[in-house]
Amino acid sequence: MRVGITTTVPVEVILAGxxxxxxxxxxxxxxPERDELIARAEQDGFPANLCAWIKGIYAAVISEGIDEVxxxxxxxxxxxxxxxxxxxLKGFRTVPFAYPADRDRGALTxxxxxxxxxxxxxxxAIAGMRERLHRLRQKLAxxxxxxWQEGKVFGAENHLWLVSAxxxxxxxDRLEQDLDQxxxxxxxxxxxxxxxxxxxxxxxxxxxxxxxxxxSQDAAVVFNETQRQFAMxxxxxxxxxxxxxxxxxxxTESRALDxxxxxxxxxxxxxxxxxxxxxxxxxxxxxxRKTLGLPxxxxxxxxxxxxxxxxxxxxxxxxxxLSQ
Numbered sequence: 001m002r003v004g005i006t007t008t009v010p011v012e013v014i015l016a017g018x019x020x021x022x023x024x025x026x027x028x029x030x031x032p033e034r035d036e037l038i039a040r041a042e043q044d045g046f047p048a049n050l051c052a053w054i055k056g057i058y059a060a061v062i063s064e065g066i067d068e069v070x071x072x073x074x075x076x077x078x079x080x081x082x083x084x085x086x087x088x089l090k091g092f093r094t095v096p097f098a099y100p101a102d103r104d105r106g107a108l109t110x111x112x113x114x115x116x117x118x119x120x121x122x123x124x125a126i127a128g129m130r131e132r133l134h135r136l137r138q139k140l141a142x143x144x145x146x147x148w149q150e151g152k153v154f155g156a157e158n159h160l161w162l163v164s165a166x167x168x169x170x171x172x173d174r175l176e177q178d179l180d181q182x183x184x185x186x187x188x189x190x191x192x193x194x195x196x197x198x199x200x201x202x203x204x205x206x207x208x209x210x211x212x213x214x215x216s217q218d219a220a221v222v223f224n225e226t227q228r229q230f231a232m233x234x235x236x237x238x239x240x241x242x243x244x245x246x247x248x249x250x251x252t253e254s255r256a257l258d259x260x261x262x263x264x265x266x267x268x269x270x271x272x273x274x275x276x277x278x279x280x281x282x283x284x285x286x287x288x289r290k291t292l293g294l295p296x297x298x299x300x301x302x303x304x305x306x307x308x309x310x311x312x313x314x315x316x317x318x319x320x321x322l323s324q
Contacts, residue, residue, distance in 0.1 A: 003119075004066040006057060006083070007076040008166045008230050009097050010112050010243055014070075015172070016129040017119030023167040027064055028056035029206065034304045037063070044086075051278050052206060052303050054079045061087060068093040070115075075099030075249025078280050099249035109240040126239065133168070134235055136176050140165060141233045143183060148222035148266040151191040155200065155221025156211030157182075162227035163204055194220035196319055199263050201225040201255075201288065202274040203281065206301045213307045214272070217319055222266045225259055252284045256291040263294060270295045270322045272315075277302040295322060 001019045004027070005011070014021040031037055034056060040063075041055035042048060054077065061069055071084040073096045084094040095118060100107035116126065143161055147153040161179065169175040196219035200211075203226055214221055229248045236242070247255045263271070271294050275282040285298040297318040299311055 001067045002065060004057075004061055004069040005167065006069065006071045006080050008246070008248070009070050009072060010115060010239060011167060012126050012129045012133060012239065013112065013115045013119055013121045015133075015168075016125035017116075017121035019119055020170050021167040022064075022066060022170055024057040024060055024066070024069070025053060025204070026163065026167065028053065028060045029204075029304065031056075031060060031064075038303065049278055051077065051079060051276050053077070053276060054083055056304075058083060058086065061092060062090065066092070068095060070095045070097050072249070073098050074101065099243070101250070103244045103250055105238075105240045105244055108244055109238075112239055112243070130235065130239065133172060136168070136172055136179070137165070137231060137233055137235055139176065139179050139183060140231045143179070143186070144228060144231075144233065146183075146186050151193055151220070152186050152189040154192075154211070154215060155198075155224065156215070157186075158221070159200070159204065159211060159224050159227050162224055162231040165231035192220070194218050196220070196322055197222050197267050197269050199223040199225065199259065199266070199268045199271045199294075200274065201259055201271055202284065203276060203279075205274050205299075206276065206304050207307050207311075208304065209306050210274075210299075213312060213315065217316060219319060221272075223259075223262050223268060225255070225262070228262075252287040253291065255284075256287055259288070260292050263292065268294060270297065270318065272296075272318075273298045275300055 002022050003014050003019050004022045004024045006024055011021045028034065028037060037059035038052055038055045040059040046055045069087055069092060071080045071094055073081045088094050097111055140162060143153055144158065147158040164175060198219050198221050200221045211221060226248055229246055232242060232246060234245060247258050271292055273285055273288055273296050277300050289296050
């Protein structure tokens, strides 16, 4: 069964039950007809001033043969609950999953156990899958080191590989083979030094070329916050502990503590904060500016495509400010 996920959930459970997880965000953003997906959602009644990701996810579910959708109803997008209602009206099976606001291990364990029963995943099978994915996550951790310690992996590459860990590209074995080849090639590269070392925080960008635009300005993204969280490079302890450490679904102040620590370790000079148009996560910028102790540039994107001239100009001005 192809199980669509609206954001990162305990993917170990889906895989241990013998099913295929499909990150619907990745399915939408890599679709050859992304604009048509958004248009279809709007034709079906989704408003123009709603996040393009929600509309793209909706149309991707309908057009790409998804059997069932796990929607994160607490800890991600405020529109997900209504998205699930519309999908049920269309005849799709939906499964809610909620991250407890207080990170309560007991409540999180209950949510994981519900998934386990639903997908027929035994404790033994989940433990075996966790061990299998641990090896892959260790290799992703090495890729992250090559990004910020050795300058051999570009920010865009780091983004793509880490974000793929949300569903392991639907095939962990194939992903590991491809990653082994990439790491062998990256290890042999000469190190690259950029004038500016930046952190990228917030949801992955809807623009296709943001990282390339940043690199063209003699800057390097040496920390991808949310993508690194998707990859769960620290998967120690019980499964509930692992997903309680996962910062994205919880309060922004706790996320900021993790970001600040990583920025210090990686020698970051400035932070690029991205949020989607019409998204409540734009308010995160208030917390980040107050707590990170670094200059923060907040960017806002609406639909898929290239970075616009206004955003490029703001980025250039931000880097000029960092140079003073």
